[in-house]
Amino acid sequence: MRDLKTLKELVASVTDWKSLEKMSCKPFKPSILHLAISQDAPHLYSEEQLIQLKNFSKLLSRAESKPNTNKTDKRVAKKRQIEERPKEERIMPAMIKKPRKIILVQNGPSPDLSRRIVLGHSGTSSDLPRRIILEHSGPSPDLPVQFKNRVTELSGHDLKYLMHKRLFCSDVRPNNNRLSMPMNEIMCEFLTQDEIEKLDERDGSNGKGRLVGLEVTVLDPCLREFSLALKKWSMQRTDTYNLVTNWNRIVFINEFEEGHELQIWSFRVDNKLYLLLNKL
Known part of the structure; x- marks a missing residue:
């Protein structure tokens, strides 16, 4: 160059x-x-x-x-041909709905998983987006004692193992300033119903502004505390949680690089959400 x-x-x-x-x-x-x-x-x-x-x-x-006139005309003509046949000769094609294919991608070792699918608010419409939650049926990885002691010092509770995360280039690139956590890699539900609804809120009077996000405290591998925002980005097939705002500072201080591996845990101090990063 x-x-x-x-x-x-x-x-x-x-x-x-x-x-x-x-x-x-x-x-x-x-x-x-x-x-x-x-x-x-x-x-x-x-x-x-x-x-x-x-x-x-x-x-x-x-x-x-947009309607295709030619295809519509062919369907109408075919329907008329079927109706004009004697009743005993009519054969109506069966309407078979293909099951939705869900691909689960794991970027690191994890316990045995079972899958629970939660529909949208009504719980019935197939048009509503689906939230896919993975619940691990095997034992969680062991958390180092210094992290357990810190959680105890903070009077923390509800400790949960969320995911094994291998850092991509996009996770450490300064102009991105965010850590992505795909929802289909999260091992269990760690948010309350109020927090889930909060992640869908946008600023502005018309509700079409930027995502508001949820304020969380993050403990880095050296148990230093950082205040970050947790946001959810929704795409056609995948929802992704993202830690934003001060993520670049955590990357710089800990010298995170592409390929580094983390265990991400959550716990609560009173009702406030904390996330914990254990570098492997």
Whole structure:
């Protein structure tokens, strides 16, 4: 790669706008490929890019929902042919609804898991988003004694093992400033009903602003305390919890790098949610 001095000389040699425009970085453009990748790996994209992809998905859905006159005419003609046949010769095609395929991805060792699916508020409509909760039936990993002692010192309770997390490049990249925790990798439900509803709230009078998030306290591997915000990003197939705001500070102080592995635990002090990071 060219060093900074060479790059500055190259830019200085450009005198016309067209040449400069060719050299500039192309802006992010949503595509079907990006949409497919983001559905199973949202951690590879920034929050702004995920919002663009969500809007792009809505546009595709609208385009696909437009009636196709030719197909409609063929269906009507076929239905008439069936109705005109003698009753004993009529064969109506069975309507078979394919079961929804759910892929669970684990990025590290974990206990035996059982799956519990919770529908939307009504609990009946197939159009409502599904919350997928993994409940581990085997023993949780052992938490080092210094962490247990700290939880006891804080009068903490309801200690839960949430997930094994392998850090991706997007988790330590400074311009992202967030740790992603895909919901389909969380081992158990750790939020109260009020907290779940809080994660769906947005600021602004019309409720269409930025996500408000939930304030949590995070203990790093050295048991230092940090105040962060927990937010939930919703995509077509995957919901992801994200620790934001001061995450870059935790990465810098602990020298986290891509490939490092963490155990993430939760506990409560009174009613306040705490998260604990144990570096393996």
